[in-house]
Every structure is written in structure tokens, then in C-alpha cells.
Amino acid sequence: MIDPTHVDSAQILAFLAVAEQGSFSQAARVLHITQPAVSKRIAQLEEQVGAPLFDRLARRVDLSEWGERLMPAALQYRQALEEIASTTLGTGVDLTGRLRIALSHYAGLHVLPETLSRFNQSYPNVLMDLKFLNSEEALMAVVQGTVMLAYGTLGDTAHPVVQSPLWEERLQPMVAHRHILGQQPDLTVLRRLAARLPAILPAAHTTTRQTVEHWLHQAGIAPLAVIEVNQLDSIALLVETGIGWSVLPETLMLPGLTRIARGQGPAFPERRLGLIVHRDRTVSRAARAFMDCVQNA
Secondary structure, three states, X not given: OXXXXXXXXXXXXXXXXXXXXXXXXXXXXXXXOOHHHHHHHHHHHHHHHOOOOEEEOOOOEEEOHHHHHHHHHHHHHHHHHHHHHHOOOOOOOOOOEEEEEEEEHHHHHHHOHHHHHHHXXXXXXXXXXXXXXXXXXXXXXXXXXXXXXXXXXXXXXXXXXXXXXXXXXXXXXXXXXXXXXXXXXXXXXXXXXXXXXXXXXXXXXXXXXHXXXXXXXXXXXXXXXXXXXXXXXXXXXXXXXXOOEEXXXXXXXXXXXXXXXXXXXXXXXEEEEEEXXXXXXXXXXXXXXXXXXXXXX
């Protein structure tokens, strides 16, 4: 058992770096120290634990059973260190410290770029540690405590988080121009295309995919096959090549794409994007400043 009076922050941070990077050498680069220094810190921590924390495999390092048990506490320890570092006695003191945010690829590239730039200019001493994940992974990063804030697609969840809708957008079926030549771009055409071309959609477990599938069922469209691609920008590019069709946010309309008209069909699907925070976690000053920056955009 680790003696709390002998907890060394450098050892804990080295443990987390190796666990997250899956490599002693990569952890050394992240921490800006030598690989032998990382190995020494891990060895010292393992001595305190009394068991190996990692399984050293041929090309990768994975957490051992004892490493898995230590991981949640180590994450909480790092959070505490970061919050201590960002604590000030007066609100007039410049914000500093590290702010960990998870962003869905879509939110990071299409919704928040101006906000990220403005926040960086306003608070240059805050280190923005951004993780680009799909929305479901971003939510889990909040739950597990690896980030303080997340922005992405919102959906039903039983996890202890608070979701705040900030944006709503309509999704619309799109195909390459060459599939529509001489035809009215309506759902009848889409049904014919769906009988011979695959749909290109996000992974089955994602909220966006489930929203799209619900609409397809209402519209009576059964895809011949589905190609799964998680990044919506990549889906739009693939649809533009003509190898398949999709249902995408209108912001991803590319020059080579044609929108399918609704006609007499069901209303096009909509999705909500917004902020995800842990229900029981105190939000740091830096995180609060970023949230305000988003709200005032």
C-alpha cells in the first residue's frame, strides 16, 4: 500500500504518461525528460505499491491488474494538482494552468474554431490541452475525469453528467452530382440509389447514426450496405466521390454534392450539440472562462 505521506507527484505523472502513451519513450517526450528517468520513477512507484504496474510487451506497454486499480486515483490526483495550480487568491490575477477539453471532430472544426482563437488570445497563460474524440468518447472522458469539459453531439445518457444544448442543426441527405443528372433530387431517387449504393454513416453506437437511422426508417429507405466512417468531414468527401450517399449537416455541403429534397417525406432529422460537464465536479476558473467565451460567441 502506498503511504500517502510519500506520494511523489512526479511518479504519479510518469505513471499516467506511460499509461496514456503506451510507451516509456513516448511518455519521456511528453514529460520532457529522459526515458531512464521515466523508468526510475515507475520503478519507485512500483516499489511502493509492491507490484508491477505495467505489463511490458514486445511493442507496447499495458496496464497490469494493479495499474488498472491505481488509474482512477492517479487521475484524480492529477486533477487536484491542476486545480491547485490554477487557484488564485483574487479574481484580478491572470488565469494560468492547464485546461483539458474534449471536442468532437465536428465541433472542433466547424463550431468552435473562432472561440478557441479568442480564448487563446484572451488567456495566453492557460495551456489548452485538447483531445479530439467522437462525441461518445468525449462524454466518457468527462465521466472518467480525464477532461473537465467536452463539446459534442448530445444524447440520452445514464452517466453523472450535465448536458447543455448550445446548437441545433438539421441533417440532410446528400449524393454526388453525377448520380442526379437529369433527375429530380427527391426521396424517390434516393431510394433507388440506396438499392445499389452503400450509405456512408458514422459508427452504429453514435447518437448521430441512431438519429439518421430513425429518419431512414420513417422515410422507408433501407440501405443496401453501410460504410462506417466516424468523421463527418471524411464522409462528405467520400460521398462527393460518388461511392455512396449519406445524411449530413448542411454545413458540410461540398461543391460536388446535391441535396435531396424532402418532398412529401418525413421532416429531416435534427441533432443537438453542446457542453458536457461532470455533475459532481467543481469547474475551474479557466473552464468557466472558456464556457463564457462559448456562450458569448
